[in-house]
Amino acid sequence: MQSPFPTLFKTAAAAASILIMNACSPASEDNAGQPEPQTGDGDSNAIAKAGFGETKAGEATEIYTLTNKNGLVAKVTTYGATLVELHLPDKDGNLVDVINGFDNVAGYEGDGNQYFGCTTGRVCNRIAKGKFTLDGEEYTLATNNEPNHLHGGGDKALSKQVWKAEPSAEAQAVTFSLTSPDGEEGYPGNLSMKVTYTLTDENELRIDYEATTDKATPVNLTNHAYFNLGGAGSGTILSHELTLNADNYTATDDTLIPTGKIEPVADTALDFRKAHVIGERIPDKEAKETADCETSTLGYDHNFVVNGEAGTMRLAARLKDPASGRVMEIHTDQPGIQFYSGNFLMEQEGKGGKKYPFRGALCLETQHFPDSVNHEDFPSTILKPGDTYSTTTVHRFSAE
Numbered sequence: 165m166q167s168p169f170p171t172l173f174k175t176a177a178a179a180a181s182i183l184i185m186n187a188c189s190p191a192s193e194d195n196a197g198q199p200e201p202q203t204g205d206g207d208s209n210a211i212a213k214a215g216f217g218e219t220k221a222g223e224a225t226e227i228y229t230l231t232n233k234n235g236l237v238a239k240v241t242t243y244g245a246t247l248v249e250l251h252l253p254d255k256d257g258n259l260v261d262v263i264n265g266f267d268n269v270a271g272y273e274g275d276g277n278q279y280f281g282c283t284t285g286r287v288c289n290r291i292a293k294g295k296f297t298l299d300g301e302e303y304t305l306a307t308n309n310e311p312n313h314l315h316g317g318g319d320k321a322l323s324k325q326v327w328k329a330e331p332s333a334e335a336q337a338v339t340f341s342l343t344s345p346d347g348e349e350g351y352p353g354n355l356s357m358k359v360t361y362t363l364t365d366e367n368e369l370r371i372d373y374e375a376t377t378d379k380a381t382p383v384n385l386t387n388h389a390y391f392n393l394g395g396a397g398s399g400t401i402l403s404h405e406l407t408l409n410a411d412n413y414t415a416t417d418d419t420l421i422p423t424g425k426i427e428p429v430a431d432t433a434l435d436f437r438k439a440h441v442i443g444e445r446i447p448d449k450e451a452k453e454t455a456d457c458e459t460s461t462l463g464y465d466h467n468f469v470v471n472g473e474a475g476t477m478r479l480a481a482r483l484k485d486p487a488s489g490r491v492m493e494i495h496t497d498q499p500g501i502q503f504y505s506g507n508f509l510m511e512q513e514g515k516g517g518k519k520y521p522f523r524g525a526l527c528l529e530t531q532h533f534p535d536s537v538n539h540e541d542f543p544s545t546i547l548k549p550g551d552t553y554s555t556t557t558v559h560r561f562s563a564e
Contacts, residue, residue, distance in 0.1 A: 212229040237363075244323040244327070254490055263389050276510075292535050296537040397514065403443060405486060434464075469533075
């Protein structure tokens, strides 16, 4: 029977942290110091702030703690507007952290960080050969995933910048803001962005994105959290059961750039319209590490076309770990969702010294289609002056 985490979790979860980003794990507190209440002084549900360390450039970073009435806890950091930890109960009420991450900002600046939990952009996913033409002008971007541009580029990608945080006085929410100047990472326009994480009393993590520009520019923002509902660092996600509300996917070439064709998932290993165990049909099924893979995707790394009307909230994905009973549903207004099966994870050391093995976590990234800026038939990613980019994704948690 499905449980939305009833009252029995309240006390334990409030202390141990149950939903999102428990950056006050012992390793984090040693680094960050004592949390400071930011709103509702004297209220056990106050949003707290703590230090998360200094970047290599000497910028201070912070981490914020959100709690809901059921004891769920969410923590997010100003570095990359990143989700750091997510603690969820299993069917017996046992809490565990289910996402990959690091204990402090130094980890996120290290070689082991593969976009863990960050806000990705200005344009997430790939742009072919790092080039696009807009209003008659050609723009050249970093090709940081040869031969293509990936997740916003280099050192000034959104995932590598320190955002400004504003905790809400009325809800368990934090809004991160950042302005990317004209020409940064090769993109046109001064792009002003806000990303708001909200922890609701319905056991949902809601992420709202907003952006405006003073010059036409492509925008495609997402969150890049790596999930293992059995617990981060506990093994692989190959036994997880995945359902995707998608009849079609965007076919790609060998560099994972869409060909422009929308293909049906029927009679392929990409058909998750009914729940399937991920490891049953995964490409390169016998691979034990990235080097063993022979397919271009190295496993699953595909954009699925979410059924229903883009711009309206609808179910995109459902993930379940049968052993623990933990369930996550993802609802979004975006046209696509990228399913990535952690094919480059390499036993890097994360929070609390845990290792993240090959296929030890997966990403479900809501988005516009990859390389949309170079495909007129795809839903447009172009934001124009006077318009507002606005999109929402909701992660809903339960156990059964």
